[in-house]
Amino acid sequence: MSAKKPTKPSKASLNRREALKAQRLAEARRKKTNRIIAVIAGVVALAVLVSVIVWVINRTPDTPPTTDVPTSTSNDQVMPPDGDVQRAWITVPGGTPKAGALIVDIQFDYQCSHCGRIEVMYAPSFDALNERGDIILRNHTRTFMDNMIGNDSSERAAIAAACVNVADRTKYAAYHNILFANQPQGGTGYTDNQLTVEYPTAVGLAGDAYNNFSTCYANRATRQFVQDVEANNIIAKTNASPPNAYLFGGKEANKDDDQGRCSGVPNSEVGACGTPDFYSQGVRFSWADLVDTDFKTMKVDSSNPDALLAFLQQTAQS
Numbered sequence: 120m121s122a123k124k125p126t127k128p129s130k131a132s133l134n135r136r137e138a139l140k141a142q143r144l145a146e147a148r149r150k151k152t153n154r155i156i157a158v159i160a161g162v163v164a165l166a167v168l169v170s171v172i173v174w175v176i177n178r179t180p181d182t183p184p185t186t187d188v189p190t191s192t193s194n195d196q197v198m199p200p201d202g203d204v205q206r207a208w209i210t211v212p213g214g215t216p217k218a219g220a221l222i223v224d225i226q227f228d229y230q231c232s233h234c235g236r237i238e239v240m241y242a243p244s245f246d247a248l249n250e251r252g253d254i255i256l257r258n259h260t261r262t263f264m265d266n267m268i269g270n271d272s273s274e275r276a277a278i279a280a281a282c283v284n285v286a287d288r289t290k291y292a293a294y295h296n297i298l299f300a301n302q303p304q305g306g307t308g309y310t311d312n313q314l315t316v317e318y319p320t321a322v323g324l325a326g327d328a329y330n331n332f333s334t335c336y337a338n339r340a341t342r343q344f345v346q347d348v349e350a351n352n353i354i355a356k357t358n359a360s361p362p363n364a365y366l367f368g369g370k371e372a373n374k375d376d377d378q379g380r381c382s383g384v385p386n387s388e389v390g391a392c393g394t395p396d397f398y399s400q401g402v403r404f405s406w407a408d409l410v411d412t413d414f415k416t417m418k419v420d421s422s423n424p425d426a427l428l429a430f431l432q433q434t435a436q437s
Contacts, residue, residue, distance in 0.1 A: 196343045197335065199284040201291070203257075205359060206347035207366035209281065211256040211295075212288045213249035221431050223254045224368025226352060226396035229276035229298050230264040230308070234395040236414045237406050238299040240421040246292055247424040254431065258295065259367065261394055262349045272308030274345060279314040281341035286324065286332035293322040353381065355388040363401045367391040370401035400435035408434075 201210045208224065223245070227234040249256040260280065262273040276298055284291040297318050303309055315336055324332055335341065355365055355372035364370045367390035379385035381392035397404050408430075410417050420426040 195338060195340060197285055197340045198344060199281045199341060200288055201284055202281070202344055203360070205351065205366055206344055207351045207358075208257040208259045208348065208368075209284055209291070211246070211249055211258055211292050212284075213246075213256065213292075214252040216255050217252040220252055221254045221400050221428075221435055222257065222363065222368075222398075223248075223400075223431060224257045224259060224363070224398040226259045226261060226367065226391040226394050228261040228264040228273050228394045229280075229302070230268060230273045230306075231261075231394045232302070232304075233406055233414075235299045235302040237395050237409060238296065240417065241409060241419075241427065242296050242299070244421055244424040244427040246296075248428055248431075249292075251424070253424075253428050257368065259352050259391065260345065260348055261352060261391075262345060263353075264394075268306040268308070270306065270308045272303065274342070275311070275314060276309050277345040277348075278339055278341050279318075279336055281344055282332050282335035283319070283322075283324065285335050285341065287328040290319075290322045290324050290328075294318060294324075297321055351390075353390050353392065355390050363398070365390060367396075368398035368401065369403050371403075373403075399431040402434050402437055404434050 199209055201212055202208075203210065225245075227238065245254070245256055248254045260277040262277055265271050265273045280291065280295055280298065283294040298309070301313070301318070315333060319329060319332060352367045355367075358364060358366045358368075362370075365372060367373075369391075372388035373390065373392065375381045375385060375387045375389045375392070377385050379387065381389045395406050397406070397408075409419050409421075419430045
């Protein structure tokens with residue numbers, strides 16, 4: 120009996136085998152592609168996660184922020200603790216006033232160049248007399264230079280200084296002084312970073328006090344007080360706190376010039392229209408009584424508080 124020859128696969132069977140083989144190869148390639156995509160996606164996700172973590176770490180400072188502070192639209196306004204209830208000045212925190220202590224009023228604008236020169240020279244002696252209780256120093260912080268220069272730097276600096284008084288009144292004098300020591304030139308104005316980071320840090324404002332200051336400044340919470348101080352010092356408004364007769368610090372009203380450049384009414388009674396302007400017990404004196412026009416030759420020894428006190432006493436009696 121002869122062996123049976125194997126049956127030759129039909130053409131249809133071969134086609135099915137080839138199709139099945141092709142299908143398996145395609146499935147293998149698809150799975151491989153999916154695995155590659157999954158790996159790439161994982162790498163990308165990990166990279167994104169790392170980037171987010173790095174961003175968060177870099178964004179969360181352990182020191183005060185170094186970027187400009189945004190302005191809030193909050194309408195909550197606060198009164199500086201040493202602000203006058205008539206809203207005309209801030210009394211510089213100092214020692215207990217002695218019997219017969221002189222009231223000294225200073226009108227200034229943080230962008231006024233003459234103010235800056237006088238403050239740098241005489242602030243230490245004024246502060247020393249205030250700490251000793253020989254004088255009661257009252258700062259009338261003006262902002263009219265903004266309109267003259269075309270910026271808002273005087274107002275922002277005044278708001279910041281008032282916010283320091285709100286946050287830690289013991290740092291107010293030092294902050295006031297550092298503003299003048301670093302007075303911007305050429306109308307460039309103060310940056311928010313200077314006002315809210317550099318200068319507060321330099322005078323030692325930290326912790327809760329710094330946080331309170333930052334919130335106060337971001338909300339511009341002392342703006343109304345600052346604006347009222349500007350408005351109340353221009354007019355010859357009666358002072359309810361003797362011995363001074365007027366809010367701006369003088370016993371006598373000033374006179375507007377023939378053009379009425381201060382009030383709009385020529386020769387009318389006005390307050391303090393310019394800066395720097397000084398009053399000792401209500402008697403006015405000017406920067407020209409302290410230094411020569413070159414701002415180098417001092418008429419009163421700026422390094423000697425007693426010499427300044429003698430000058431202020433003499434002025435008050437004139």
